[in-house]
Amino acid sequence: MAPLDPGPGVAEAAVLDRLWETVEERRLSGDSTTSHSARLLARGTAKVAQKLGEEAVEAVIEAMAGNRRALIGESADLLYHLIVTWVDAGIRPEDVWAELVRREGISGIAEKAARQNFSSAGVVRAGDTTKLP
Numbered sequence: 598m599a600p601l602d603p604g605p606g607v608a609e610a611a612v613l614d615r616l617w618e619t620v621e622e623r624r625l626s627g628d629s630t631t632s633h634s635a636r637l638l639a640r641g642t643a644k645v646a647q648k649l650g651e652e653a654v655e656a657v658i659e660a661m662a663g664n665r666r667a668l669i670g671e672s673a674d675l676l677y678h679l680i681v682t683w684v685d686a687g688i689r690p691e692d693v694w695a696e697l698v699r700r701e702g703i704s705g706i707a708e709k710a711a712r713q714n715f716s717s718a719g720v721v722r723a724g725d726t727t728k729l730p
């Protein structure tokens with residue numbers, strides 16, 4: 598039997614897995630003279646997270662301006678910095694893919710309503726950090 602066609606964009610999306618492998622290799626090699634990823638990771642979690650935030654804001658600015666082409670570029674920067682953040686945190690892409698798969702078919706509205714029901718039983722309400730340990 599012929600293999601199923603995975604659909605448009607599926608093969609290209611594997612670039613994220615390859616990028617994670619590359620950044621993880623750079624972390625292990627630790628050569629900050631030749632690798633931007635190694636240099637950024639060597640600066641620590643706070644710097645890695647700061648760069649992720651900056652790239653997110655830049656993507657927001659281009660989205661608000663309706664600048665499609667620049668938004669594509671900023672999206673690539675954002676995904677790269679998200680992957681550096683995963684490597685720094687010891688998260689593998691399949692951890693995130695599994696969470697997305699788990700959420701497939703669950704409406705965000707229904708999920709939020711379920712969370713609020715949970716909180717009304719006296720546990721933690723969404724967004725209420727005062728009750729967190």
Ligand SMILES: N=c1c2ncn([C@@H]3O[C@H](COP(=O)(O)OP(=O)(O)OP(=O)(O)O)[C@@H](O)[C@H]3O)c2ncn1[C@@H]1O[C@H](COP(=O)(O)O)[C@@H](O)[C@H]1O
Nearest residue numbers: 616619620623631632633634635636637648673674677678
């Ligand atoms: N996708 C990317 C990618 N996107 C953006 N960038 C770099 O991210 C940097 C962002 O620059 P900024 O001026 O915002 O920030 P900064 O240089 O960290 O400096 P400061 O914020 O401290 O001023 C630039 O040097 C970009 O080139 C990337 N660097 C690497 N990759 C991928 O990662 C792979 C490994 O790269 P190296 O780790 O450099 O070998 C490459 O083959 C690419 O596939």
